[in-house]
Amino acid sequence: MTRILAVLGPTNTGKTHFAMERMLAHASGMIGFPLRLLARENYDRIVRLKGAGQVALITGEEKIIPPHPRWLVCTVESMPLDRRVAFLAVDEIQLCADPERGHIFTDRLLHARGDAETLFLGAETIKPLIRRLVPGVEFMSRPRFSQLSHVGAKKLGRLPPRSVLVAFSAAEVYSMAEFVRRSRGGAAVVLGALSPRTRNAQVGMYQAGEVDYIVATDAIGMGLNMDVDHVAFASLRKFDGRAPRPLEPTEIAQIAGRAGRHMNDGTFGTTLDAGTIAPEIAEQVETHRFDPLKTLYWRNSDLRFASVPALLASLDRPPEKPGLLRARDADDQLALAALSQDEEIVKLANHPERVRLLWEVCRVPDFRKVMDESHTRLLGRIFRHLAAPKGRLPTDWLAENIRRIDRTDGELDAIVQRIANIRTWTYVSHRSDWVAESAHWQEVTRGVEDRLSDALHQRLTNRFVDKRTAVLVRRMRDGDGMEAEIGDGGEVRVEGEFVGRLKGFCFEADKAETGAAARTMQAAALRALVPEVERRLAQALADPPEAFDLDPDGLSWRGEVLARLAPGFDALHPQVEAPLGELLPPKGRERLRKKLGEVLGLWLAARLPTLFRLPDAPLTGAARGLAHQLAEGLGSMQADESLVRTLSQDDSLALARLDIRVGRHGLYIPALLKPKAQALRALLWRIHTGAPAPGIPGPRPAVMVPDGVPAAFYEAVGYGVLGKVAVRRDVLERFAALARASAHSGPFQPSHEMHSALGLGIEATESALGALGYVKAGDGFRTGRKPRRKVRPDKPSDSPFAVLKQPR
Template sequence: MHDDTLPPANPAEAAILAAGLRVEQREMPQLIRLVARRLPADAEAVREALCQVRRKGWASAMVAMANRAGEVWARRAEAEAAAATIDEPEPSEDRLRAALDAAIRTRLRNAAPRPGAALEAVEAELVDVTGTALSPERHAALARAVAEAHGLDESESARFSRAAAHVEERRRQELRAAEANAREKRREEVKRLREWERSLVGIEALPGLLGCTEREALRWVAAGLLPVARKLRLPKSGGRERWEFDPAELKPLRAEVAGWREAERAQNDSRQGDRSGRAPQRGGTEQGLARAAALAGRGGKVANAAVARAAALDRYAAHFATARAMIRRIVIVTGPTNSGKSHTALDRLARAESGLALAPLRLLAHEFREALAARGVEAALSTGEERILAPGSKHLAATVEMCPFHTPVDVAIIDEAQLLHDRDRGAAWTAALMGVPAREVFVLGAPECVPMVKRIAELCGDEVEEISLQRKGPLHASTTPVPLGGLKEGDALVAFSRRDVMGLREELVKRGRKVAVVYGALSPEVRRAEAARFRSGEADILVATDAIGMGLNLPIRRVIFSTLKKFDGEERRDLNSQEIKQIGGRAGRYGHHEGGVVAVLAGAGNPEAMRALLDAPHAPPPELRPQVQPDADIIAAVAKEIGTDSLFGVLARIQRAVLRKDDPNYRLAELTQQMAIASAIDGVANLSLLDRWTYAMCPVDERDNGITRLARWAVDHGAGRPVMPPLAGRLPAPERASGEELQRAEKVHKRLVAWRWLSLRFEGAYPDRAEAEAETARLDAWIEDVLKQQRRGRVENAPEKARVSSRRKAA
């Protein structure tokens, strides 16, 4: 308590003493500050201030109450909202409980229009947060709370709770059965692989298997007549390898040994005839060796060569029959950012009778469509989660993964071809470049892409032409670091994480700057809105991740790096020359600025090192073999060959057996996430192998429990239950939204992307597409409003300041 024997030190303290309220000594400093803002302050003003001081403690007490009651669905946000409604300084525990109950009911009622959908939404959110499902008891309690919140009477509430418990118990049983089935399938497939590996023999066993000499065996291996199943690098051997062979593949070849020997004798006779001037015997050598090569690889049902032949990844170009039937001309258009690559190709595409523009992002596919419209050409749109039809049109804008491989066109554009080297998406560019059925293919990218594009054209037998463009305005590096307070209108500050972007934005807002933000978690619609805000001058500084390095035509004067390091998914490393050029090249947009400047934020790195990277010559890529990955046809072919219905088994065999690591032409793309999804859903009943492969290709974020959520959706799909779209529930007013609530909305939006992606492929299982699109649009609008409100953070307390000012004037 405050010591009443001491005289008040200031008018605020005097007002507090005059109010006669019980105040703890530890509360007094904050209370004095709050009352000082309300002077002149009567007893009611002091009472309001004391409630404000205590609300944080009340919220903590409410959270503890909910935890004791097992109400894990009660969030801190509900407790804070409940505390804000209490206007008596010393509420009872019952009063706190009643306020919390009211806030929870409001949230459950606003989670979705219908009780069933609200229950699904709240439980899905809890699974996302904890990674585990509610216990049956907690699920039942949540169902009752949802029913009461939606105004169901006692009998209706009981029926709803029973039905919800029945559905949930069935789902749990199905999930357990699916997990057990998947584990059993994995065990079987791992056992099959290990048995195959144990059956392999070294080169020393070939004479016994084939009835030949060791020298003959070595010759036939070198000639490719005997398939090598596996190559193992021996430890501490200076790079030596052990070659291993599958006896099941070799035994059927024993009958071909005589033919091989005959072919070799004919070949030797031919060489001797050439040396002696005799006419060689034609046909024997070529036919014999060709027949031998064709027979090499025959084997048993699970033979490695047979699996490889079924997948045909080592002959990947031949997989695209429509493109191979055409005479294609590849036009490689290279140049730095801001050199007009897209403009050149779009002009040609617009003049074509039919055409296709493939972009790396949905945002850029929209921009291609709009660019064609500006040239008088209407085009349809196809992305992973969206379709826009254009009846009668023969032009299409699409993301690279949506390339149509069976509809010939006159002209196609493939943008950002340097992504051929991307670890996660490079295989999609390989497929698009090899498979796009266009007579003229414009491949746009940085100069680093040229060697691999040429390699792919060679594998496809396509003619190649190169066009090299120069930047339309000068770009130079500043050797003077830029302080945060030295940012000017038209500057773009680049960071490499959402957290850093938002932290820099907050610092700039505190300095009175108007800021737009662009980062990967934002939808294309919000990114475009933020870009428009920067372009129009409503925001004078852009803070962004490297998402601006691809597309987004922005009038940036300077690109300023807040760091010269980034986390690439595996490690935190220095930026490379290509990244500096791609991102920094956004500065000095032609038509807006005479030139561009690339700089480093003060304390963020060495400007000289950044300049060296910007000016560095283009380094040859370390790997020229394009990445390839299976598609549905290859998955089906391999499954048939090895006699399995396990997606995990098919992918494991593809990883082990289909494409050797030393293949001269191709390398297998990373399949880690697809295998993780396969492991999670392989045991789901009533989903075919190709259905499971479709799920494995769905864009989900593993860090956001994406695979767990996908498995739940797959179980509902297999059981014939409709999969409901994720919902965000009631959103707070944008001006009151916290950073946590903004991030939660972004996550729900990302989940909606995955849901909409699946709804285009399984319309019957994902039926409420209109609701999903409406929720997506609502989140887009709310997130953009939040970002606008946060940029006005300096004046958020304006009403309160005005009230204090009026009181002072009245005094």
């Protein structure tokens, strides 16, 4: 019978080291860590000891599995529990009480076992619940190696070297890192959203002594072992995803425990702005005595895949054991609930294997941690591809999605968001049953993440590390600061000197200034801009959609670009990137992003109303399919004969009522052929494809196609390409009709009407005729190949549109 041991104690007790030694003493073993960063760090340790062929690394985004590994190092979510091992351990088991991930840790506590030995590592607070829920468990308490002492509040500028300054938002981290850079020469920055590679690079600067300070969020509290002497809290409240709340004593202890390494004592406290830690809480942290946990989060793992409703019902099952609390709906369950409202998805998930597949797709993480509709739409597309006959994700679609992310331009927030996006595709690439050439795509996504991580590290370093000092630095540090003012035109002056301009929410420094003086002036200006930023943000959030505009540079407000657009799930639905401007606070940035997303949808719907009405139009069958393709094609498309032939008379009438013209060679919407609509369609095409868009044809019926311009561009603005000529869709139908009429009696010469229809001369007319299948012979043009099957009978009485011509 397996031995179950709970090894409990505070940070810096050697629990993980003990578990690793125990695992390596067995013939086989598995250990689950709460973070990918921790799993990678301990995998590297075992590789150095035992060799790469003996150990596997298994996380959602990284899998290194040799042919016959003896030991497996995993994230808790990725532990392969169907694999039998002699030893099994789970680190930070107190995370069973975490509202977001707790149900996963609780499942491991209840069900994950090694054949010979099982270890649970964590805090003493979980001890009563482990005793209640795990029969036969033994306990081992480990004391902290070093002393942890509370030293009260200190001024931000008087923090001792080898300190970590902890805040709870990216904006606060950036602001304090900027302060440390000016006053102490620089700081490393650690945020939860950083990739492991970037975090390691930032911590590496600190460990190497290049900087003496780290400014971090509470991500510092788990998984980073550093030589830290002091931890200072810049705030004692945090936003937990629902509302601001005070830090729990256990949270303070987890973070403060980073101070002191092995036998070196450490201290903790606050900055003056944060107030002081209550004496009773400080005593709890120093003595490591906390109230025990009352409940653990739980979710049913015995799922039913008979149908989507059955799966949802099994996820909602309440716990039967005391001490367990049903977890709030996790992201995967929310995604499943959302996709269950899609009739097409439900029809595809028509048997248990498909339901199981849908659930696996819903478990693809959204590493941005926003779980908005765009992620749900992506999951829907993944499932549709996997439920198709080929059962794989299309290679070109996968490549295009990754290509869009593989950019290192933009601000910090934009790069952080791209890292989160590529992590999702890295996760997908490890599903060899979903992706052809899985190993290749794993290498590709790792390369993209590495490039983005290196770029982010470089930007963080450039922004927050500057060891040069100057007279202006001393004036700001020793005096009362510099006076700054904002002119009516956005000019920013510090101590009467012009230092730059405020455009939207971006500060553009005066290029005439360089070096430390310019950066110091900029920092003073940024502080002075806080009230103005708050005023502008309130105004932008209150303004109606008419106050915004869309142009090639992005979504603008009052003449200033606020955000750029990124490709969405189709060309008609671009996404709003993180708003531009380092001055925006995180909550304000998110509110503005949501506002701009709403404005963009309303703005486009007002200018392309027919396209936005198509999804809700009362269409069925082939008509609905054509309307869907037409919307994706921005209002025009080549005729799909097989689909068009299936149109009933009612379908044709319904399309006609929507102002959709169905011709022999294509479909189009006349209103979208006008120059303004063309310009907007060209912009949407450029955003979606990332390719430069040439000038739009405007009102011209036809234009010659320059070399290198893709036919897809012209189709997106309402033109079909015939040979070397792009012809507006309505003109193309008229031109083709003239050619058919002329060819009815045998060989023909292009008529004046044909030349006039295109307006480009004889060569263009002949090129277009050739593309339509006519061959030039000595006596004129004649039909060169068997005509296509007609999309509709020629007789007006048989045409689906004939009824429109009948008198009422």
